[in-house]
Amino acid sequence: MTRFTRRDLLLAFLGPAVATACHGGKPPALAFEGAILGANDSRGHLLRAGFKPTPQVQTRTAVLIIGGGIAGLSAAWRLSRAGVEDYRILELDAEPGGTSRAGSNAVTPFPWGAHYLPCPQPHARSVELLALEMGAAERRSDGQLVFDEAQLCRAPQERLFIADRWYEGLYPRAGATLRDLDEFARFQAEVRRFSALRDGQGRRAFAVPMEHGSDDADIVALDRLSMSDWLEAQGLRGERIRWFVEYGCRDDYGTTLQGTSAWAGLHYHASRTDHGGPEDLLTWPEGNGHIVSHLARRAGRRLETGVVVTEVRPLERGAEVVAFHADTGRCERVLTDHVVLAIPRVAAARVFPHPRLVAEASGFHAGAWLVANATLRRRPLSRGFPEAWDNVLYGSGSLGYVVATHQSDRHGGPPGATVFTWYLSLTHADPAEAHRWLYALSWRDAAELVVADLRRAHPDIESCIERLDVWRWGHAMIRPRPGFVFSPERRRASQALGDVHFAHTDLSALSLMEEAQYHGIRAGEEILARLGRQVDSLL
């Protein structure tokens, strides 16, 4: 498959509702420019193709962290907090952050991936500490954490486009029947029940990080069902409730109701508050790029970008790591006492072909994403409830868009200029196929998707767009498919092999900032323990 016809394109990526709405309409003229970014795809491809350069120089470091995403940066953060400064972070990309990276232009910074952090619950100590350190929260004299008003997501938070106008909130109330509303109420009651539930050890049913949650048999049993089965078992069959719950699966896991374990599907709704209501969240114009900058600043020059790790070989003590400096072509052998492999599981198995990793990595299915940042010269027409931070389109295959300037007091460019970050997860059942589709898209195809999707809600969107850039995330988001979360492979995945430690959000089977941070800190603390440090765990 190399070229899509317009109808195929819309149907395949945005679904029948959008394809039908645009059917017969003229294809957009696309009077704006843009590009497909993520050029460093090629570096990843090098690895997949089995690129094995020969080292010319040899160096030593106490700790080598591979991967400059949230997990790798958090491992470094943990070491620094304990006073261990002899480490290096090697990141393949020219910029750190991985799936939490951000971009910026004359109008505003904007996210390319992760864009928010829910306010932590008191048991998430490390997230609280980070929020305090970043100045996103303050501790009151009574011990309560208060979050900075300017960094909490401003109102209005969400709106939904349905039929011909926008409505406040995410549940499609407009036009809902009594039965729909009843189903929604019953679902919420279930969520409330799970949110309030505590097991024999006082643990929540679902928690973030997930390790804090219950592993009681009846909770774990949910993992064997799909979210679709669970809804069915509850008698929740209406189109609207299924759409609403599937939206959560697509948004947080990049997968469908059938493709999500019921444990994960409920985790999304019932892990953040005690009351089951929507949580407060922290967000910034550049999304979680804000957290990345903070952590990268702390790591300073120990964070090296544009360095691809091609091999990790364990030694009797420590390991030998081959690192290729993409810009200079230099290849380095690093001898190190401890390694943190903070990269996706599949990539980890490639650079470190330990039999257990190789055997089990194939269970880690990661979904593909398409993200577009559209720079607007002015706001488009819009009917109904005013612009919110998160703007979702009912019935579309996309996840809608987030407005980068929603959180800022000031932006560049003309009044009304902004950046819309538009998200699409390819929920196709077979990840390899989704990946192929993603890479068959041209810039034009992607731009057409964005315009076709938004045009229903904003008829003049095309004339508002000044520039549109696209990012393809190939293996971006781990899928908590039924049975996987509590599978032995997943549960074993965090265990170190010799002096090689593992960190990455994949290890939780959930793609979340807190999970990535958790594993980074855990790996950091494992190393601290081996260094003989007495540490008070932050986990």
Added chain:
Amino acid sequence: MARGPREAAGARAATARTTALFVAVLLVSTCGLVYELGAGALASYVLGDSVTQFSLVIGIYLSAMGLGAHFSRYLERGLARRFVDLELAVALVGGFSVPVLFLCFGRVAHFRPILYAVVALVGTLVGVEIPLFLRILRRRLDFKDLVANVLSVDYLGALLASLLFPLLLVPRLGLVRTSLAMGLVNGLVGLWSTWLLAEELPALGWLRVRCAGVILACAAGLAGANWMTSLAEEALFSDPIIYSRQSAYQRIVITAGRGSFQLFLDGNLQFSSVDEYRYHEGLVHPAFAAAARHENVLVLGGGDGLAVREILRYPDVHRVTLVDIDPAMTALAVDLPMVRELNRSSLLDRRVRLVHEDALAWLADLPPEARFDVAIVDFPDPNNFSLGKLYTTRFYRLLRAHLAPGGATAVQSTSPLLARTSFWCIATTMEAAGLFVRPLHVAVPSFGEWGFALAEAQPFEIPGHVPPGLRFLSDALLPGLFVFGPDLARVPAEVNRLDNQILVQYYEAEWRRFE
């Protein structure tokens, strides 16, 4: 003698043409009277005092018509061509009279002379029409019949105009479009008469091109009138719109009627020139009375310059920084004579510095040591989320941080009567931001009962003295403003924060009752 079929056909054609000419007279005279009515209506709208204005305009118009009739005698040769030219002139001058007058009003210092000059010009041109017509038709008809017929058609046109104008034209089209539509009719009559009077006209082609040009101009004017004011918009306001502009941030509209004018932003009344002094005195002077010093003053919002007018009464004011997001708003306060007169050119005072920025962003970026003795906060009511953010704890925390020791601030806080919870939500929010608040209220007839929140960063007493010579406030009146009767008394309200914007919800719910 029997007439041949050709002759009969010729006679029929001649009668048809004569009838057509009478229809033209009807149209022309209708247009003529509509111009007169339009100018009269406009004059009474913008200048008030409708009896005087109407009779002045009618008087001038009628005497100008007499003058025109007199001038018609100097037209001798090529009468048909002159008639077509005259129609084109009436189309342009009459058609554009009302839009031009609307555009002038508010932009020029002396409006009346222009008004009367335009009325006289249109009247003169219209005055030439009928006599000229009579002379053209004289050759075709019996003179006695002719005069009687033309005059009765002329009066019929007047009747038609006086019925159409109030019943159909103004309600459907508005004044500006009515006048342009009549211009279009005059232009079409001009074009039509090139056929009716073809035998007497040389160089028809060129004449028709000119007609087409004028018709196009009127049509373009009609289309362009949408740019000046939209029909839908005119229906929103009770008085005619005399200035309307979409800036990058908001729609600015000025209406005028009964001798006063009003400023609206996005359809919401900001002030009426009749009673704005009550509002601005109540906003500014209590804060000045409470503040320890007056040197360095901050005004947030208030781009109309009216609060600054009150501020500049104090000789000890050294510097006023006015932050208004919209350059179009402060430009209007400086450039529109009517507004500038009202604010006494306050924004041109050399003590005043204008900043065009979002007030919240500007405050957030202020150097931490910047301090103001008095801060006047005069934003439009919190009826949307972008305005709502200017009433949050975040905003008031920043404001408090930049008050000098002993400094005072006054915040316009909507109506404690019509939007009681909203009013008290603002006070509650300011308190949550660490300010000590003394709410007050004043009666502003065009708004209703209006409220302000006077505040300092430390506890303070209700102030006792205002400068002498104010129109509304006096020392005796002052304490009473701080007394809230039972129907205005405090009600519990949540704190308005960026992440809840609860005030916008209160406000919506409360004002919806009055829509």
